[in-house]
Amino acid sequence: MKKQKSMTEPIFNRFDLLSDEIVFLILDFLNDDPLDKKSFSLVCKSFHAIESRHRKILKPLRSEHLAKVLIRFPFISYLDLSLCPRITDSSLGVISGNLVEIDLSNATDLKDLAAASIAEAKNLEKLWLVRCKSITDIGIGCIAVGCRKLKLLSLKWCFGVGDLGVGLIAVKCKEIRSLDLSYLPITNKCLLQVLELQHLEDLVLEGCFGIDDDSLTALKQGCTSLETLDMSSCQNVSHVGLSSLTSAAGCLRHLSLSYGSRVDLALADSLQKLSLLQSIKLDGSQVTCSGLKAIGNWCASLTELSLSKCSGVTDEGLSSLVTKRVDLRKLDVTCCRTITCASVAHITNSCTSLTSLRMESCTTVSAEAFVLIGQRCQFLEELDLTENNIDDEGLKSISRCSQLASLKLGICPNITDKGLIHIGICCSKLKELDLYRSAGITDLSILAIARGCTVIETINIAYCKNITDRSLVSLSKCSKLNTLESRGCPLITSFGLSAVAMGCKQLTKLDIKNCQNIDDTGMIPLAHFSQNLRQINLSYTSVTDVGLLSLASVSCLQIMTVLHLEGLTPSGLAAALLACGGLTKVKLQASFKALLPPTIIEHLESRGCVFQWRDKVFQTDRLRSKILETTVGRGGMKQFHDMV
């Protein structure tokens, strides 16, 4: 050994000429694949040490070795534990003072003791505790006292935290910029203290039912630094409370009033003082025509508007608004089922600089409207046309939007290869494409997309029955692909899957439900090459014990749905479940519950795995097609969608 080392030393010396800083800079570019840095660190001890010192971000999937890992990477400043199953209080005992950001979302088992450990990270600036339900005011109090530099804190769904905890945060952490208090049982008491924070810019009060008009009108001063305010689902707040809250918050730029009170003239008038208001979210509210018109009149700097699932959005109101607000960048009219081509004509006519248009389920908009979109809104980056009447003419027109990154064409039965090939040719920046149940699509479209849109990351070809292995082979050239949904594509085989597995190393999410021709021969290359796979759905495939067991070599695998695999035996399943150490969620047939040894289930649950038992009747192919026929025959793809 020693001889070997001395022989290799000259090479080391040459590399030692590079200072650590230069190597760090090189490492900064190794971001595409997390495995790259791992490979680098495995070269030699010196590289290993450099990599250890370089790493700032840590997002482990398991918390068992957290203590060792934190010792190896002493300069970690951002620790994301949101993917770890079952983080316990004791696993957080190792938290060091270097950490600047910690994400503990979904660690539902965490208690106040863990919060006390977090409080040891004195330099902490950002902390997410989403869904940490067991933490109470006491724990938050510890954090408030310990982490005085906190700038961001998310306490969403921390039901154990109330006025006292939040109030103490407001008293002790004066640096807070962003505070998420969604769904907390808080009242006006702590809001008073929160609004006294000098630097508060972003406040989320979503679903805080304890806050009402009476308490808001009692507030003497608003927060002058506030820029973003989310009061979604605050059902007890009307325009009265809102106007008193916003009276002093003249800097407010983003406001969300989703699922709140009726958007009428009175509410729109209360927005009049907010001259800097850039974005308004009114999702799920009842909207009046006069309200929309007033918003168009008052909000001079409006660039983003969301009316998703709003009732009462008419052509008149929407047209009046968009003709006044020509600077609009983002517009969401999802499920506004009463608007027609007239609205789209006004939108495209005035708001030519739109970058995002979401109009899922605007079923009354006729096909010619989509031609207008392509002609006039060429800066579009995001376009959601799910469940619309768009046809190939419309697609051809939309292909002019060369900046397009996200295109959703789910349940658009009128589109074919003819239109989609234009997209593939022109939209080279496309990252996300949704073709769910757009049954007119064949391999030709996918070939064009795979060739033209090489940066594509997410593709959904579910229930496009005509897709074959050729599509998958072509997609295997898209090295950035991380999500593939190909449910119900009966022509896809293990060959296509193994091609994707070999080509797309980034694959993290795979859904091959109901691809009966995929069997164990597809699983083995998948297990070998797709080391980043986190989520897989294998229901109704021909995979057996062998294939499932082979997946155990994918150490990242966390979520698995295994329903109705004919070749699966209880012992094989038990072995696979035990072998996959990182599982957090497994969907299984209820019949297996009795067949699996209870000790194994107990053991897996103690590791942090959650079982979901499904009791669906096995649907044969024939039955399936029968359902398909009847529902489509009755008309309405939507109903069909809902049923299956």
Added chain:
Amino acid sequence: MDPEERLCADARTKPLNNQPFIGFSSQQKNWEDSSLLDYGMRIEPQISYFNPPTETQSSLACNFNNQTQITSQKSYQVNVACESNRIQDWDPRSTISSLSFLEKKIHQLRDLIHFINGQRGQFTGQSDELLVQQQMLITADLTSIIVQVMSTAGSLLPSVDHSRVANPSAGVSEDIVLPDYAVNKVEDDHSRVSNPSTRVSENIVLPENYAVNKVEDLTGYFGAEENFAVEDHELKSDDDADEGENLPPGSYEILQLEKEEILAPHTHFCTICGKGFKRDANLRMHMRGHGDEYKTPAALAKPNKESSSESILIKRYSCPYVGCKRNKDHKRFQPLKTILCMKNHYKRSHCDKTYMCSRCNAKKFSVLADLKTHEKHCGKDKWLCSCGTTFSRKDKLFGHIALFQGHSPAVPVDEAKASVGPSDRGQISEATTKIEPRDFNFKSNVMEVKGSGNDPTSYFSPLDFGTSNAGEFHEFPRLPFEDSESSFSFLFSGSCDYPPNTGRYSGPNNLE
């Protein structure tokens, strides 16, 4: 003296004295009583002359020489007046003239009352108008005479301390009064106590056994009155209740008890066997055993409070501890409202805390009632700060933390222990609930051992160390907080001095 008793006394007086002016006498007595008390209150405690016994004797003699019809109280007052005048450039002639004036006026008064009495019967037949007119005239006459009598009597009143009259050697009744006096050793009350005693001494010379009755009656009355006040005040325990009170200095009388008197466990002693009691009622019950004369309803009855209390000067108390804000010599003296306030204040502020809570073995009190109040809540204070302070309410804890830098809420210990690991879980379960108070007494014990070192074993209650084994010692929640900066570190700063081997604690030698 309650009215019934008074009637009783009057009734007794009637046949015994058999004097023509019964009505007057009783009225006079009434008046005298109030003035007497009034006068007693005005006495300044600072001035304490020594009154030679001879003076009292002589005054008594003088009293007899006068042979007036007036009541003994009256004679006492005269006697006092003579005395005071003698001290401050005493002029017997002026006093005598005043007295004769008084006598004259009292005669007038008596006549008038007779007249009223006589008229009452005649008027019944007359018209209402005339009756009203006449009555008004009579009332005006009566008022003017009373005013004159009072002012003259007032001129006789001395402005000096009369505690000297109360000298134990004064009067024949010394033996009888002394025990009572001993009980009420309150210096400032001398005058009050002495008044009856002097009275008694005068009465006792009267040949009738009425006087003996009177002695009992009066001593019992006065002694009890004092005690009654104490009992009453026991209800108010807060000695800071008068914080906001702004009495102008001099508008109240300052009384100060000595330390020994404050700390005396009993304030009522049996004159016969010397047994002490906290309450006069208990003493009266006890007295029954000493003879039938103590079993009379009069002897057993609860003496009533003075009816003319509004004329009494407000009493305030001073703490005997020099330098205390509650001491009368303090620059910004704040008097204490009641005698019990004063007692409690003195015990709380200037005495050792001898009552320790047996439940937490940490809290100590100098007033027993405070301990009892604490015991009601002990163990219920579940909201704990890192500084060791416990709160019964969560919002109080958070208010405390918001106020102080570096304090943080302490995570409940049972939670800390639960996460230690599955291996420890077995032994934890039994002790999780009561761990909080235990680590507090641990802390306080350690501190005390360091401080005293005389007999350290006495500080360790069996709960702490006697029964604790090594395993239990480990249960103190050190694990998650071992850093010196941890919120619990203060708790273990002391405990860390000792290795977790309980064997070392067996003998005191190891500790120093």
